[in-house]
Amino acid sequence: MFNPQWLRSFAMVAQTGSFTQAADQLGLTQAAVSQHIRHLEDSLGSLLIRRPRAVELTPAGKVLLDYCADMEAANDRLRAQLSSHADSGVVGLITPGSIGLFLYPRLLDLQGKTPGLIIRHRFAPDAESLESVLQNRFDVGLVSLKPDDPRLTASPFSEEPLELVYPANECVHGWDDLQRIGFCDHPDGKAMASRLLSRHYPGNPGVSTLPCRGFSNQVSLMLEPVARGFGFTVIPRYARQAFARQEQIRVLDCHAPVIDRLWLIHRSEWPLSPRVTRVVDYLRTQVPAAV
Template identity: 65%
Template sequence: MVNPQWLRSFVTLSELGSFTRTADRLDLTQAAVSQHVRHLEGQFGPLLIRRPRAIELTPAGCALLDYCREMDKAGERLNARLSDADSSNGEVSLITPGSIGLYLYPILLAFQQANRGLIVRHRFAPDHEVVEAVLQNHYELGLVTLKPDDARLAACPFIEERLELVVPAHEDVHTWQDLERIGFIDHPDGKAMASRLFGRRFPGNPGVRSLPCRGFSNQVGLILEPVARGLGFTVIHQYARKAFAHAEAVKVVDCGPPAVDTLWLVHRAEWPLSPRAARVLEHLRQEVAH
């Protein structure tokens, strides 16, 4: 590694063009400045052409000066990254389950439009992938449906999300027979969600597996498409329904006492959130509270 003091002397000399003025600015002797330059020339070859009233950099000197400038810029980037004091610039990374992610992503994009210095990086993932991504520092913020039991993670409630029975807009559902007539649109968590909700709304029912299945999708953004087309009903989290583009084509059936899941915000416990992440998080909390 090149001695930083030697480089400081060389850069200042390149700027001022005088050994005397360089020594004065750096509070060194002229002999010390000359010695620093000799050390560098011993390592990189001739750097300066000394003239009576000025100095001129050789090609090697120009290359070393460029290197010094690049190092200064790298140092500035490192300081900015370590201080992380700017809440208006840089990357904000969030990894979430599908339902709440569908709802939050447009909010994040709108916030980015108003704050062009920010870069939003979002990914959909199940709980175990969210936890691992945050632990590995691939994402700063995560949302999970089960509070993780890991001392490396800080977890706090973010929002409660209800399960909803969603049917085509023209359908009326009052009895189990209505569900049998309409048919079920399944998804990876569909039967588990439906069983939880139907136990409250239709006590003593024969079980969701007894219902005719009219379709299946593993893409949370597409589950309501067949419902909107009148092909069946489904049970999903409320934010997937709120994010659906054709809200007029579906409706929610009142099922009495709600079945609710708490979504937990997680991040690394050993260090504080970056100012930009804290700012975005506060904005998200305000938006979902509306």
């Protein structure tokens, strides 16, 4: 790695075309600027062609000037990341797919109103979210189970009921209707269905006895077969709310709902930056608070 002052001297000489002007701009002596260029040329070869009224870059000099621009851009990114400003920089958020479908468009709304803010979002299960926040790959995460790792701070974020969703042209009154319609599965489908159905239909023979009409591991597509009439499914409410064609589905009125709490997590050893705090505060306005 080259001395940053040498690179600044070279870039200023290339910009002004003059050692004298470069020295004036940098507050250095012309001898100091010349020495910086000589150090670089000792390592990289000829960088400048000295002419009476100006200097000209050699091919190696043009490559080094591009490198200087890359380094300056990297420095700008670093300053932005460490900035105390709440309206600029990158914020990384990792969430389960269901609430992620609901939150991501709203995060884009916030980014649209705050041009200096950059949102980086990822869908992930709890285990990946925990690891990503612990390894500082994301600033904050949402998980469905409160972690007991002392390196993480967890605070209640929102609550999300499970919903039994079926085709709009069907009627569901009892277990026989579910048997007739069939089940559309997803990675957490059977577990979610077992929890909800055991409460709504006590003594039922189990979701595994229902005919399976399909499977999808994409949270944004889990209601597609339901809307087309292929079967019912059980999903979190935020995933259902994010589905575009609400008129093609119905939600069963469950008098004994199953409600999961979502937890906001971040590293406990240091406070959230102002920009992350701003995003978190905004997200809390978009969802019902956990009780």
